[in-house]
Amino acid sequence: MIEKSLPRILVVDDEPDVCWALENILCLAGYAVTTTTLGAEALELLARQPYAVAFVDAKLPDLDGLELVAMIRQQSPHTAVVLISGYYYREDPIVMEGLAKNLYVGFLSKPFRLSEVRSMASRAASRT
Amino acid sequence: MNAHLVFENNPLQPAQVSLLAQVSLACPHTHKLISWLMESGKDLYGPNADNVLPHILEEVAQATQSSRASLMLLDKAKAERVLVIKAAVGFPAEVVIDTRVKVGEGIAGWVVRERSPLLWPGGTNIPPELREMIAREGFTAALCVALEAEGDVLGVLDLARLGDAPPFTSRDLWLVSLIADRMAWVLQGERLKSRLEGLESFVTRILESIPSSLIVIDRSLRIVSANCNFLVKGRREARTTMGRKIEKVFPQVLLEYTHLDQKVREVFRTGQSTEGGKLAYRAPGLPGRIYYYRLIPLYLPPPPFPAKRGKREEVENVMLLMDDITEREQLGEEVRRAERHLISVVECANDLVISMDTDGHIVTWNRAAESISGLKTEQVKGQSLLSLCAAGQQPMMAEMLRRLARGESVQNTEVNLLTASGQEVPIAWNCSPMRDDASKVAGIVVVGRDLTERRRLEAQLSHSAKMASLGVMAGGIAHELRNPLGIISASAQLLLERPAGARLRSQGLEKIYAATQRASLIIENLLKFARPQDGRKKETDVHAVLEETLVLLTPQITLQKVTLKKAFQQLPQICANPELLQQVFTNLILNACNAMPQGGTLTVTAQASGQEEILVRFGDTGHGIPQEHLPMIFDPFFTTMPVGKGTGLGLSICYSIISQHQGTIEVESQVGQGSTFTVRLPCKR
Numbered sequence: 001m002i003e004k005s006l007p008r009i010l011v012v013d014d015e016p017d018v019c020w021a022l023e024n025i026l027c028l029a030g031y032a033v034t035t036t037t038l039g040a041e042a043l044e045l046l047a048r049q050p051y052a053v054a055f056v057d058a059k060l061p062d063l064d065g066l067e068l069v070a071m072i073r074q075q076s077p078h079t080a081v082v083l084i085s086g087y088y089y090r091e092d093p094i095v096m097e098g099l100a101k102n103l104y105v106g107f108l109s110k111p112f113r114l115s116e117v118r119s120m121a122s123r124a125a126s127r128t
Numbered sequence: 129m130n131a132h133l134v135f136e137n138n139p140l141q142p143a144q145v146s147l148l149a150q151v152s153l154a155c156p157h158t159h160k161l162i163s164w165l166m167e168s169g170k171d172l173y174g175p176n177a178d179n180v181l182p183h184i185l186e187e188v189a190q191a192t193q194s195s196r197a198s199l200m201l202l203d204k205a206k207a208e209r210v211l212v213i214k215a216a217v218g219f220p221a222e223v224v225i226d227t228r229v230k231v232g233e234g235i236a237g238w239v240v241r242e243r244s245p246l247l248w249p250g251g252t253n254i255p256p257e258l259r260e261m262i263a264r265e266g267f268t269a270a271l272c273v274a275l276e277a278e279g280d281v282l283g284v285l286d287l288a289r290l291g292d293a294p295p296f297t298s299r300d301l302w303l304v305s306l307i308a309d310r311m312a313w314v315l316q317g318e319r320l321k322s323r324l325e326g327l328e329s330f331v332t333r334i335l336e337s338i339p340s341s342l343i344v345i346d347r348s349l350r351i352v353s354a355n356c357n358f359l360v361k362g363r364r365e366a367r368t369t370m371g372r373k374i375e376k377v378f379p380q381v382l383l384e385y386t387h388l389d390q391k392v393r394e395v396f397r398t399g400q401s402t403e404g405g406k407l408a409y410r411a412p413g414l415p416g417r418i419y420y421y422r423l424i425p426l427y428l429p430p431p432p433f434p435a436k437r438g439k440r441e442e443v444e445n446v447m448l449l450m451d452d453i454t455e456r457e458q459l460g461e462e463v464r465r466a467e468r469h470l471i472s473v474v475e476c477a478n479d480l481v482i483s484m485d486t487d488g489h490i491v492t493w494n495r496a497a498e499s500i501s502g503l504k505t506e507q508v509k510g511q512s513l514l515s516l517c518a519a520g521q522q523p524m525m526a527e528m529l530r531r532l533a534r535g536e537s538v539q540n541t542e543v544n545l546l547t548a549s550g551q552e553v554p555i556a557w558n559c560s561p562m563r564d565d566a567s568k569v570a571g572i573v574v575v576g577r578d579l580t581e582r583r584r585l586e587a588q589l590s591h592s593a594k595m596a597s598l599g600v601m602a603g604g605i606a607h608e609l610r611n612p613l614g615i616i617s618a619s620a621q622l623l624l625e626r627p628a629g630a631r632l633r634s635q636g637l638e639k640i641y642a643a644t645q646r647a648s649l650i651i652e653n654l655l656k657f658a659r660p661q662d663g664r665k666k667e668t669d670v671h672a673v674l675e676e677t678l679v680l681l682t683p684q685i686t687l688q689k690v691t692l693k694k695a696f697q698q699l700p701q702i703c704a705n706p707e708l709l710q711q712v713f714t715n716l717i718l719n720a721c722n723a724m725p726q727g728g729t730l731t732v733t734a735q736a737s738g739q740e741e742i743l744v745r746f747g748d749t750g751h752g753i754p755q756e757h758l759p760m761i762f763d764p765f766f767t768t769m770p771v772g773k774g775t776g777l778g779l780s781i782c783y784s785i786i787s788q789h790q791g792t793i794e795v796e797s798q799v800g801q802g803s804t805f806t807v808r809l810p811c812k813r
Contacts, residue, residue, distance in 0.1 A: 059687060086608075110617075
């Protein structure tokens with residue numbers, strides 16, 4: 001019962017340690033978290049079951065993060081996406097453009113605050 | 129000297145004179161002949177033998193009552209000696225013209241051959257065939273004597289009587305012999321005179337045609353002779369020159385300057401030639417000329433009798449010989465000017481200009497060489513250039529000198545020069561052999577450029593370029609740093625929130641530690657790259673340098689979706705500057721990544737080609753370089769990137785760094801396929 005009520009969150013980041021940190025933060029906030037370091041795997045996971053939110057790193061070894069975001073939006077329109085990046089900054093035109101197009105609901109730059117992650121997660125989860 | 133002198137030296141004996149006086153009373157013709165004999169040199173019948181002798185012959189014929197008389201002379205021009213009639217009395221004209229008698233034939237021929245007078249009848253030595261011939265001719269008497277002078281037979285005086293005339297007497301023979309002698313002397317004088325005239329005109333022709341000015345001066349310092357060259361050059365006429373004193377002919381100022389008069393007197397006194405020297409002489413209305421003059425003594429002709437012992441031969445005249453050396457002087461001046469010009473070119477050059485013999489010993493050493501090395505010409509002259517090179521690089525210079533001695537030239541070879549204070553100055557040498565007229569190598573000329581300033585500028589430029597590539601790398605570095613920072617920050621926040629969770633705590637601390645390590649490694653590499661290099665070369669492991677570079681650049685490579693393939697062989701150590709090499713590798717890798725904006729494959733290979741050189745290749749699968757850009761890509765400031773994106777210095781600095789390592793950098797490229805840059809580094813030290 002309880003598990004069913006937990007919103008599922010997918011974390012996609014090429015850094016396993018970043019995955020570890022996000023998993024811990026979000027688990028503690030009461031989400032069911034799945035992590036992967038590969039874009040292709042993320043798409044597979046999304047195809048298998050719905051996720052309320054996906055945290056996607058902008059740079060992945062196999063796929064470009066922004067491309068992945070677009071694919072997720074197409075494949076599972078009900079999954080809200082949060083873009084994470086150590087490369088881009090919030091005012092980057094490319095980031096602003098994605099926000100304006102509604103490709104992702106929020107942008108999280110590394111290093112991030114835990115409260116920020118949680119509020120971003122709850123905001124995103126509430127949109128679905 | 130003339131024919132008169134010969135006569136004066138041969139006077140008649142007093143006995144002969146008194147006998148002649150007796151004979152002359154008998155007949156007026158004989159009287160005339162005797163007057164001619166007595167008058168010695170006086171010309172009774174005109175000035176020359178051609179006029180005199182026919183008259184004399186006529187007088188002889190009359191005086192001796194000869195029906196026929198002839199004067200025949202030897203024609204010496206012919207190989208066969210032949211007598212030719214010069215004058216004749218009593219002969220038909222056709223006989224006179226045609227008669228030529230071979231020596232040994234007839235009366236005259238016999239007289240010439242035998243050098244003996246013929247008297248018939250009365251003579252005792254006449255051979256029978258000659259008597260027969262005289263009888264055939266119908267002569268009643270014949271008299272023939274040779275004309276002899278100084279032991280030479282010149283011809284004959286031939287007389288004959290016809291009909292019932294009485295025979296010639298011994299007194300006739302005696303008179304005819306005297307006349308023949310005198311005729312011989314006249315002829316001889318005539319010959320000597322013409323020879324002398326020929327000789328005189330020969331000498332005159334020589335004097336007039338030699339391109340030197342020549343005057344002859346006598347003891348009173350008057351000019352007795354001047355050749356045409358002197359008169360023309362001095363714009364003078366013979367009549368205003370001959371017989372004038374030299375101070376009236378030469379300008380006063382010239383005489384004062386050269387002391388010509390004193391020198392002429394000196395030559396008269398000592399009898400020795402003087403090597404005069406130069407004198408400048410400007411004839412009125414003509415440009416000044418420069419002469420080299422000499423004074424030469426001319427002696428009196430040697431007396432015919434031996435000079436008294438101890439008596440010095442006397443100088444009769446002094447000859448002043450002036451050679452016009454104006455052109456030669458001007459040419460000399462030109463040569464000196466050209467020489468001065470060349471010397472100042474060499475001396476003022478900023479580059480070292482050194483000339484050496486074929487063994488590499490220094491002959492000249494210009495001012496730049498002095499100031500760069502701190503060594504004066506006197507200190508290096510004769511030394512080998514080799515000994516002035518940095519110890520480690522002497523074998524290179526030795527090889528260079530060997531090639532030069534073989535006649536090859538050497539371009540742009542870097543060998544450090546040792547200065548007086550023991551420092552090393554980097555010099556780029558350009559050397560060529562100097563050849564003599566026979567194209568044999570006669571020496572070596574080397575031009576060296578001090579690279580110190582260039583190296584400093586290059587270092588500056590290379591540093592700027594490095595900073596520029598740091599800018600390119602910033603994105604990758606930021607990403608690479610913010611990841612560990614993100615991990616550290618998140619872990620720390622988790623630990624702060626949940627200090628009690630043991631598992632979380634230990635995991636979190638581990639992550640913090642690992643991420644900190646990672647971040648500091650990136651920073652360290654960055655610092656290494658950004659630090660200004662000291663420029664020293666040392667034993668370097670190219671493999672290690674490549675790995676370090678790749679560590680630093682992997683974030684960038686990954687960021688740009690570039691797959692890296694490495695194939696490194698075992699490499700020998702080389703003498704190089706690792707920081708500079710890293711800069712080259714960084715540049716080539718970043719360029720490769722930039723050529724693949726959509727991602728691709730970067731293949732980095734390193735291999736050793738024997739013990740000779742190391743080859744490092746960077747191949748990309750990018751857009752390639754258009755053919756027309758290939759020749760320019762190593763030029764400074766050549767870039768195809770938009771303004772503000774690339775400096776255009778990267779490849780030019782790579783080129784300069786690899787050149788400093790005596791290596792090469794080449795590129796192969798195909799538009800749409802990619803480019804491969806190959807760096808070759810020699811293993812030799």
